Amino acid sequence: MRFTSQTSSDGVSEQLFTLGEIPGVLWTPEGAADARPLILMGHGGGQHKQAPGVLARARRFAADGGFAVAAIDAPNHGDRPKDERFVQATTEFRTRMGSGENPAALVAALHELVAGQAVADWQAVIGAVQELDGVGAGPVGYWGVSLGCGLGVPLLAAEPRVRAAVLGLLAVDGLAETAAQVTAPVRFLLQWDDHLVSRAGGLALFDALASSExxxxxxxxxxxxxxxxxxDSALRFFARHLG
Amino acid sequence: MRFTSQTSSDGVSEQLFTLGEIPGVLWTPEGAADARPLILMGHGGGQHKQAPGVLARARRFAADGGFAVAAIDAPNHGDRPKDERFVQATTEFRTRMGSGENPAALVAALHELVAGQAVADWQAVIGAVQELDGVGAGPVGYWGVSLGCGLGVPLLAAEPRVRAAVLGLLAVDGLAETAAQVTAPVRFLLQWDDHLVSRAGGLALFDALASSExxxxxxxxxxxxxxxxxxDSALRFFARHLG
Structure with missing residues (x-):
């Protein structure tokens, strides 16, 4: 793990890092020396590790919750190389969306292309970040909606270190079996008038999660x-489960 | 308004009152002298103003939120006289439920019998309670699920003084038009495996509310x-909208 820059503002330290091929960011409360829970922050499709929404939430979780927060560029996003297969699939996705096709299966196919790598990336990041002073081997949370949910569900199914997650903004397509392996507490966000995710598809993904909470x-x-x-609500959810 | 008893414990004062024919309870933080928001607390079917759930929430809202909280017996409940028509309807409800009939229309018919009186009761209670020192004419909230939702939706449609409400555990049957007149912020509770309320019926009542939040x-x-x-979440919801 190699740190390439460090800045601080409003009580939060922001460090850019690379771990192998993975570009990432770590936010911690300024001067953090003791162990604290870690929240992994997934970004949406076409976004990256420092997209405005990711930044705002990460800084909030570090400043007001005292958490360490890590974000990485998903495969084929941000500073990572794009592979030809993914670029072709994205182009096809846009074309077929433009012709009014139901996007759920297309979205699922895009996520499927990167999910395996994304899970391995997050597992490596958990291991490396938890070696750092100011983080340590405490409980881990995950926040990710849309693409972040499509990659988060397989991560939760595979990774018992992740003990609570905020997910959502995604339909069940391609995820029913994986969701049935998720047992950690989940907060699931659904937008009632979502133009990209059908209401029934979102409700069905919530339904498919095996989590008792x-x-x-x-x-x-x-x-x-x-x-x-x-x-605010997500911050309290993580505080309740990881704090 | 006539107060018939006053007790205090754990920092919360509990006063029983009657207002005309309406038996009620008022909880306030002990020693409350200045104005504060008022939360009306509706009870469920077959319950009353001091049912365990009502008591626990009311004491919590007064102690931790600093709110005044009022509960009353709904018509035909608690200390109020039962009219023959309501008793007959309840008996018929139980019989038809026992034979496996979908309860939504039966529940709606029971609520319909008492909704008009219940709205008038709450309006009288708001007026009387807001005259008291320690309450005053501040913003009003409403908490009620199941029967409390069936009577709360008409109250919210009729009463602009109610500025935020927690509702839920009820299907849309008989309430679609009234719900379309509700514009106050609403938190709507739904139980995913509710044996008395169909999932689709509950989602449809949430959908029918005209509230932008x-x-x-x-x-x-x-x-x-x-x-x-x-x-906990309801307490923060009320603090955000009434505080």
């Missing part, structure tokens, strides 16, 4: 309109 | 299994 939070609005109070 | 919280479990953390 899972709560669906549905709010009016489109895919990107999750209300700000859900960030 | 409304959030559905769905949790696994049956009608009575709302998890305790939803009380």
């Amino acid at each position: 899972k709560t669906l939070h549905a709010n009016p609005g489109k895919h990107g309109d999750v209300p700000p109070f859900e960030t | 409304k959030t559905l919280h769905a949790n696994p479990g049956k009608h009575g299994d709302v998890p305790p953390f939803e009380t």
Whole structure:
């Protein structure tokens, strides 16, 4: 793990790193020396580790929750190389979306292309970050919606170190069997008027999770309109399960 | 308004009152002298103003939120006289439930019998309680699920003083038009495995509310299994909208 820059503002330290081929960011409360829970922050499709929403939530979780927060570029996103197969699939996705096709199966196919690598990446990141002073081997949480949910469900199914997750904004297509292996507490966000995810498909993914504690939070609005109070709520959810 | 008893414990004062024919309870933080928001607490079918769930939430809202909280016996419940028509309807409800009939229309008919009176009762209670020192004419919230939702939706449609509500555990039957007149922020509780309310019926009532801010919280479990953390969440919801 190699750190390439370190800055600080408003009480939060932000460190860019690379771990093998994985570019990442680690946020911690400034001066953090003792162990604390770690939250992994997945980004949406076409976004990256420092997208505005990721940044705002990560800084909030570090400043107000005292958590360590790590984000990485998903395969084929941000500073990572794009492979030809993924670029072709993305182009096909846009074309078929433009012709009015139901996007759920297309989205699932895109996620499927990168899920295996993404799970391995996060597992490596957990191991490396938990070696650091100011993080340590405490409980781990995961926050990710849309693409972040498509990669988060396989991560949760594979990785018992992740003990609580905020997921959502995604339909069940391609994920029913994996979701049935998820047992950690889940907060699941659904946008009632989502133009990219059908209401029934989102409800079905929530339904498929095997977690005995899972709560669906549905709010009016489109895919990107999750209300700000859900960030406050997520912070308390993580504090309850990881704190 | 006539107070008939006053007790205090754990920092919360509990006063029994009657207002005309309405028996009620008022909880306030002990020694409350200045104005504070008021939360009206509706009870479930067959319950009353001091049912264990009502008591626990009311004391919590007063102690931890600093709210005044009022509960009353709904018509035909608790210390109020039962009218013959309601008793007959309840008996018929039990018989038809026992034979496996879908309860939604039967529940709606029971609620319909008392909704008009219940709305008038709550309106009288708001007026009387807001005259008291330690309450005053601040914003009003409403908490009620199941029967409490069936009577709360008409109250919210009729009463602009009610500025935020926790509702739920009820299907849309008989309420679609009234729900379309509700514009206050709503937190809507749904139990994913409710044996008395169909999932589709509950989702449809949430959908029918005209409120621009409304959030559905769905949790696994049956009608009575709302998890305790939803009380914490409701307290913060009221603090945000009434505080």
